[in-house]
Amino acid sequence: MAVPYACPICKANRxxxxLIHKIAREIHKDPSTGETVYLAPELETLSRGGRPETDVRCLHCGYTGSERLFIRAALR
Ligand SMILES: [Zn+2]
Known part of the structure; x- marks a missing residue:
């Protein structure tokens, strides 16, 4: 899907x-010692409405935000 991005903060970078993908992994800990008692073998990509939950980082100013903010900025 070809969607242009623009940084909503510095605006110069297009x-x-x-891309920053959020990965979840279930962990169980012993509350008194802090020891890990279970670590899920599977990593799970967090998704929102069937699409991977993706943040975007601007390599110009370093701002990181939700992908939709970058898409919206490109539409202006
Ligand atoms: Zn920027």
Whole structure:
């Protein structure tokens, strides 16, 4: 899907970004010792409405925010 991005903060950057995907992993801890008693073997990509939950980082100013903010900024 070809969607342009623009940084909503510095506005100058429309080309260089990093995608940040959130990965969840279940962990169980012993509350008194802090020892890990279970660590899930599977990593789970967090998704919102079937799409991966993706943040975007501007490589120009370093701002990180939700992908939709970058898409909305590009529409202006
Ligand atoms: Zn920026």
């Amino acid at each position: 080309t260089h970004f990093e």
